[in-house]
Amino acid sequence: MNPTPPPPPRAPPAPVPETACRDCPLRPLKLFHEPTGEELELVQSLKRRERRLVPGEVLIHEGQTDAPLYTLLQGWAFRFKTLSDGRRQILSFLLAGDFIGVQQKMGDAAAHGVETLTDALACVFQRDALWELHRRSPMMGFNVTWLTAHEESMVDDTLLSVGRRSAEERIASLLILLFKRAGALQLDAGAGGVAFPLTQQHIADGLGLSLVHTNKTLRKLERHGLHRIAEGRLYLRDVKALARLADLYGDGRPPPRPLV
Amino acid sequence: MNPTPPPPPRAPPAPVPETACRDCPLRPLKLFHEPTGEELELVQSLKRRERRLVPGEVLIHEGQTDAPLYTLLQGWAFRFKTLSDGRRQILSFLLAGDFIGVQQKMGDAAAHGVETLTDALACVFQRDALWELHRRSPMMGFNVTWLTAHEESMVDDTLLSVGRRSAEERIASLLILLFKRAGALQLDAGAGGVAFPLTQQHIADGLGLSLVHTNKTLRKLERHGLHRIAEGRLYLRDVKALARLADLYGDGRPPPRPLV
DNA sequence: CGACGTCTTGATTAAGTTCAAAGTTTGTGG
DNA sequence: CCACAAACTTTGAACTTAATCAAGACGTCG
Numbered sequence: 001m002n003p004t005p006p007p008p009p010r011a012p013p014a015p016v017p018e019t020a021c022r023d024c025p026l027r028p029l030k031l032f033h034e035p036t037g038e039e040l041e042l043v044q045s046l047k048r049r050e051r052r053l054v055p056g057e058v059l060i061h062e063g064q065t066d067a068p069l070y071t072l073l074q075g076w077a078f079r080f081k082t083l084s085d086g087r088r089q090i091l092s093f094l095l096a097g098d099f100i101g102v103q104q105k106m107g108d109a110a111a112h113g114v115e116t117l118t119d120a121l122a123c124v125f126q127r128d129a130l131w132e133l134h135r136r137s138p139m140m141g142f143n144v145t146w147l148t149a150h151e152e153s154m155v156d157d158t159l160l161s162v163g164r165r166s167a168e169e170r171i172a173s174l175l176i177l178l179f180k181r182a183g184a185l186q187l188d189a190g191a192g193g194v195a196f197p198l199t200q201q202h203i204a205d206g207l208g209l210s211l212v213h214t215n216k217t218l219r220k221l222e223r224h225g226l227h228r229i230a231e232g233r234l235y236l237r238d239v240k241a242l243a244r245l246a247d248l249y250g251d252g253r254p255p256p257r258p259l260v
Numbered sequence: 261m262n263p264t265p266p267p268p269p270r271a272p273p274a275p276v277p278e279t280a281c282r283d284c285p286l287r288p289l290k291l292f293h294e295p296t297g298e299e300l301e302l303v304q305s306l307k308r309r310e311r312r313l314v315p316g317e318v319l320i321h322e323g324q325t326d327a328p329l330y331t332l333l334q335g336w337a338f339r340f341k342t343l344s345d346g347r348r349q350i351l352s353f354l355l356a357g358d359f360i361g362v363q364q365k366m367g368d369a370a371a372h373g374v375e376t377l378t379d380a381l382a383c384v385f386q387r388d389a390l391w392e393l394h395r396r397s398p399m400m401g402f403n404v405t406w407l408t409a410h411e412e413s414m415v416d417d418t419l420l421s422v423g424r425r426s427a428e429e430r431i432a433s434l435l436i437l438l439f440k441r442a443g444a445l446q447l448d449a450g451a452g453g454v455a456f457p458l459t460q461q462h463i464a465d466g467l468g469l470s471l472v473h474t475n476k477t478l479r480k481l482e483r484h485g486l487h488r489i490a491e492g493r494l495y496l497r498d499v500k501a502l503a504r505l506a507d508l509y510g511d512g513r514p515p516p517r518p519l520v
Numbered sequence: 521c522g523a524c525g526t527c528t529t530g531a532t533t534a535a536g537t538t539c540a541a542a543g544t545t546t547g548t549g550g
Numbered sequence: 551c552c553a554c555a556a557a558c559t560t561t562g563a564a565c566t567t568a569a570t571c572a573a574g575a576c577g578t579c580g
Contacts, residue, residue, distance in 0.1 A: 079416075081416060081417075081419075081420045083420070083424060083425070083507050084507050085507075087424040087425075088424070089419060089420045089423040089424045091416050091419055091420075102405065102409045103409045103412055103413050103416070111413050111416065111417075112413075112416060130402070130405070131402055134394070134398045134399075134401050134402040134405065135398045135402075136398075138394040138395045138396075138398060138401060139394075141394050141398060141401040141402065141405065142390070142391055142394040142395075142401065144405050145362065145390070145394070145401065145404050145405045145408055148405055148408040148409050148412065149362045149363045149408050151412060152363060152408065152411060152412035152415060153363050153371050153372075155412060155415045155416060155419060156339075156341065156351050156363070156371065156372060156415060157341075157371075158419060159349060159351055159415060159418060159419050159422060160341045160343070160349045160351075162419060162422050162423045162468060163349040163422045163465075163467070163468030164343060164347040164348070164349045164468060165343070165347075166567080166568095167567080167568070199525085199526065199527090200526075200527070201525095201526080205423075207423070208422060208423030208424060209568075209569090210568070210569050210570075211526095211527095212528090212529090212568085212569075212570075212571090213567085213568050213569070215527065215528060215529085216528085216529080216568095217568095218527095219527095219528075219529090247343050247344050247345075426535080426536095427535075427536070459557085459558060459559090460558075460559070460560095461557095461558080469536075469537090470536065470537050470538075471558095471559090472536085472537070472538075472539090472560090472561090473535085473536050473537070475559065475560060475561085476536095476560085476561085477536095478559095479559095479560075479561095
């Protein structure tokens with residue numbers, strides 16, 4: 001079917017100074033709820049350390065039993081599952097502000113792996129942070145539920161794509177969705193495109209397509225002037241046409257969401 | 261691509277006596293956590309009423325903005341999304357004990373529809389029950405997060421299937437998974453098979469396949485003696501072979517989970 | 521330079537879709 | 551209890567999309 005080569009290994013990260021939650025680089029983005037001082041303190045108290053990662057580094061191994069909780073502070077990553085013969089499906093892409101590891105419910109084995117696409121920085125929380133969050137702040141607990149539900153609805157979208165959209169449609173919708181997410185995180189909106197660290201293999205694995213067919217479809221859309229990917233950036237040339245292809249409805253800015 | 265005919269309409273349900281949470285028919289199944297008296301009272305206080313449903317009835321419409329929260333007490337249902345030309349993807353199947361509606365985050369439009377497969381009974385909760393649950397019982401809030409994460413991990417599994425498994429493999433894994441879930445809910449284990457209300461169209465829509473190909477693949481597996489579906493029941497004849505096909509690992513009983 | 525990872529393209533093949541048509545089961549009303 | 555309609559299942563045949571196979575081009579890094 002569709003095996004995927006093993007991820008590229010690289011040198012381990014060097015130690016770095018820590019960021020205080022109150023100085024979290026993500027807060028100024030007004031993409032998130034304004035936390036109270038108490039909430040900030042609570043999160044800070046649960047944060048164990050930071051972890052700096054290089055591209056292709058595995059944050060959580062499939063089947064790992066003791067994975068901690070993370071919040072991605074910088075960079076891109078993705079969640080994935082693999083079949084025993086190597087076929088891989090990327091379940092979702094993770095960007096700054098995404099919460100990682102709620103799925104491996106309590107002491108259970110991680111049902112999916114997490115790997116970085118770029119250099120990245122992640123907050124590491126102690127294993128019982130999830131419970132502490134709920135126990136000590138119902139609001140933060142509620143936020144975690146919200147984030148988890150939000151994450152699920154992104155997987156729902158992908159499942160719709162992979163199950164029912166053609167290759168062209170899948171790619172169009174992925175490009176639009178990632179463009180929006182990445183755009184929301186960078187100060188200057190879409191003008192000069194957004195950073196786009198995926199290889200075609202990642203796109204293929206995220207959409208249930210083969211590498212070759214992904215390439216051909218991507219080229220076709222590009223030839224028709226719908227988009228362009230160059231030097232690690234994505235430019236949408238004809239959002240209308242892409243949206244039409246993708247059969248995407250909603251377009252409003254995403255509502256503010258919690259940050260843990 | 262793959263349009264789906266509209267769901268069959270039927271007469272509206274008649275009013276019925278309500279069930280008290282403390283007499284919840286699901287509790288005895290020891291499939292769920294043992295709730296404290298307080299928790300039971302809390303849930304009871306948030307429960308508004310019950311809703312009895314016939315097969316093919318829509319519990320939540322795609323895009324509906326004021327959908328309440330439900331817990332499915334009896335029967336089967338499924339969550340789905342539809343493309344504007346009618347192609348439909350079933351996102352997950354819902355069985356007794358499943359919590360419905362967490363995804364439509366707070367006052368937002370439901371991103372997916374929910375429809376029954378059988379006669380069903382659902383507990384209806386007031387709209388702010390999600391928050392009340394968190395606020396008044398961190399443990400119940402935590403349970404909601406757990407359930408949401410669990411639900412996501414089921415979608416993850418389906419995405420792996422639809423993205424990377426062949427038709428045979430997809431069907432094998434769906435049959436096994438549903439067999440386990442349904443089996444866990446009926447007192448007598450798999451001996452005589454489990455109730456199985458899906459039509460081939462539902463299987464197709466759940467696996468991203470066409471109806472015709474689903475039928476052919478199903479027949480093939482049946483001819484090879486792997487399973488049998490008859491009179492609305494599913495019998496697994498060769499679980500080993502099915503599991504091998506599906507490339508399924510874990511087999512232990514599912515851990516007890518919360519019931520809200 | 522050579523090795524490796526990524527992208528690109530053409531040719532061939534296979535899995536799955538679409539079309540068409542019967543056959544079967546189930547529910548309804550007379 | 552029968553007749554009929556509707557929904558569901560089954561099968562064959564033609565067609566299409568996407569996978570697989572095979573090479574080559576390009577770029578980066580040691």
